[in-house]
Amino acid sequence: AQSVTQPDIHITVSEGASLELRCNYSYGATPYLFWYVQSPGQGLQLLLKYFSGDTLVQGIKGFEAEFKRSQSSFNLRKPSVHWSDAAEYFCAVGPTGTASKLTFGTGTRLQVTL
Amino acid sequence: DTGVSQDPRHKITKRGQNVTFRCDPISEHNRLYWYRQTLGQGPEFLTYFQNEAQLEKSRLLSDRFSAERPKGSFSTLEIQRTEQGDSAMYLCASSSPPGPNNSPLHFGNGTRLTVT
Numbered sequence: 001a002q003s004v005t006q007p008d009i010h011i012t013v014s015e016g017a018s019l020e021l022r023c024n025y026s027y028g029a030t031p032y033l034f035w036y037v038q039s040p041g042q043g044l045q046l047l048l049k050y051f052s053g054d055t056l057v058q059g060i061k062g063f064e065a066e067f068k069r070s071q072s073s074f075n076l077r078k079p080s081v082h083w084s085d086a087a088e089y090f091c092a093v094g095p096t097g098t099a100s101k102l103t104f105g106t107g108t109r110l111q112v113t114l
Numbered sequence: 115d116t117g118v119s120q121d122p123r124h125k126i127t128k129r130g131q132n133v134t135f136r137c138d139p140i141s142e143h144n145r146l147y148w149y150r151q152t153l154g155q156g157p158e159f160l161t162y163f164q165n166e167a168q169l170e171k172s173r174l175l176s177d178r179f180s181a182e183r184p185k186g187s188f189s190t191l192e193i194q195r196t197e198q199g200d201s202a203m204y205l206c207a208s209s210s211p212p213g214p215n216n217s218p219l220h221f222g223n224g225t226r227l228t229v230t
Binding site: 004034036041042043044045046049090092101102103104105106107 | 157158159205220
């Protein structure tokens with residue numbers, strides 16, 4: 001069965017500092033990986049996705065993520081965090097070739113201090 | 115592209131009552147999904163449709179839950195005889211068919227259900 005682990009429940013960073021959110025997955029085949037962001041009371045917005053090819057993927061809002069097959073990881077990074085990035089971030093994994101039935105991690109809540 | 119629309123945004127109901135939620139997907143998307151999200155957790159898959167066909171249902175979807183997509187456009191999720199454990203955010207998402215670009219899920223803003 002596929003699973004996603006986000007080991008950090010809550011992270012606080014200062015505005016302008018760099019950010020890395022960790023994601024480890026378990027999946028028996030080549031995974032289809034995603035990062036979503038959720039603001040309070042809202043739905044999820046796609047930040048970026050990885051299917052194949054270049055293991056460093058660029059997303060919206062200045063985010064990027066790197067797929068490391070040997071470590072089963074897909075960590076999200078941003079060089080300089082803005083106060084508006086405060087939100088909940090979810091990593092998800094799904095079967096290759098389809099976006100159905102994604103399995104999400106429990107999320108990491110990001111707090112940004114000024 | 116007007117996005118995925120869900121109605122209502124919030125629903126408060128008493129235990130034992132029935133509730134129905136509606137989801138309007140992005141118009142050109144033929145796949146529609148329902149997820150449930152409880153506090154402090156990530157979304158959990160409930161069911162999905164391709165056009166009007168319900169292709170998969172999670173074991174989380176008890177007999178009190180039923181989802182329909184009669185004309186392959188909007189979908190409804192009904193919960194009968196609600197229980198306090200049903201309190202959650204119910205998220206709808208849609209996507210276009212699998213293809214070279216592997217369309218990701220586009221989520222609505224959800225319906226928050228509170229069962230008192």
